[in-house]
Amino acid sequence: MSQEISGNTYGNLNVRSSSNWGPGTSVEFSTLDYNKGNDTAGIASASWCARVNDTNQWVSLSALEPVEFVGVKTQGRGDNYDQWVTSYRIRYTLDGATWFDGPTFNGNTDKTTIVTNRFATPIVARTIAIHPLTWNTHISMRFDAIFKTIARVQVGTVTHSTPISSEVTYQIAFPQAYPVGVIPQIITQIQQVDTNNNHCLSVFVGSRNITNTGFSFVFQGNANSLINSITGTWTAVAGPTYF
Known part of the structure; x- marks a missing residue:
């Protein structure tokens, strides 16, 4: 804070x-x-x-x-x-x-x-x-x-450790809430995947429901992706309206 x-x-x-x-x-x-x-x-x-x-x-x-x-x-x-x-x-x-x-x-x-x-x-x-x-x-x-x-850029990681058959969502709260009216851009990436089936790997990460206090981090996969664990990263960047 x-x-x-x-x-x-x-x-x-x-x-x-x-x-x-x-x-x-x-x-x-x-x-x-x-x-x-x-x-x-x-x-x-x-x-x-x-x-x-x-x-x-x-x-x-x-x-x-x-x-x-x-x-x-x-x-x-x-x-x-x-x-x-x-x-x-x-x-x-x-x-x-x-x-x-x-x-x-x-x-x-x-x-x-x-x-x-x-x-x-x-x-x-x-x-x-x-x-x-x-x-x-x-x-x-x-x-x-x-x-x-006001923090311009905030970062974090999310780890999921059970199979993903379709979609799993984690609610992320920013360490420091942005001011009311400031909605940051969210950049998500896959950092690390531990899997038993590299040939059928189909996993994506994304975001939705972005507010000034947090957002939903989304893992998406299919039943053939035999994942032991997956770690994603997120970066929140305040837009040029305020900087």
Whole structure:
């Protein structure tokens, strides 16, 4: 299973903003629990601060390829000013051109508490944006996104050890489920066959009922194929829609 990753805190995501109040208020200083003591130059305000207070302001976090965003964390300004975002809307995009509206959340009620809001359904996107809707005195925020990487390729093997007269099916669950809507291509092959009758060997492998969580692996043979055991391999490949 893919583990959840914090993006902004550990530099896994590229962070941008609509505007900054000044050099010391950029997203460079927006990581959770950031404070002036972390800034050797002494210019940081200990949060991102927007240039103006309106609902056109935003911060975004971008991955190099699509990931599953599962939630966001927010925190108020980390110095002497009582500034924080009290509510915000999520927006997201796969290609950087077409944006979709996500959920709206209540944010912070003070400047120190980290508030975590998790999405009811993970959002598959390259970029996620936080759009402040309401705020206390000024739009200022430390923030982070929580996400999981998406496995492009997954592989496995299936072994059957009794005679196959027609068809045998095994239900395969992917080690990591693909996001909802991502249906991978399945490639099946025969890896090894142990048989007592090479001249009458007629066995095939295939797949059906493919979903984002798994598929049916199918062995097909006939009564003349005296098989002691057969091993097949499968490879699941996520399509180009998301990569």
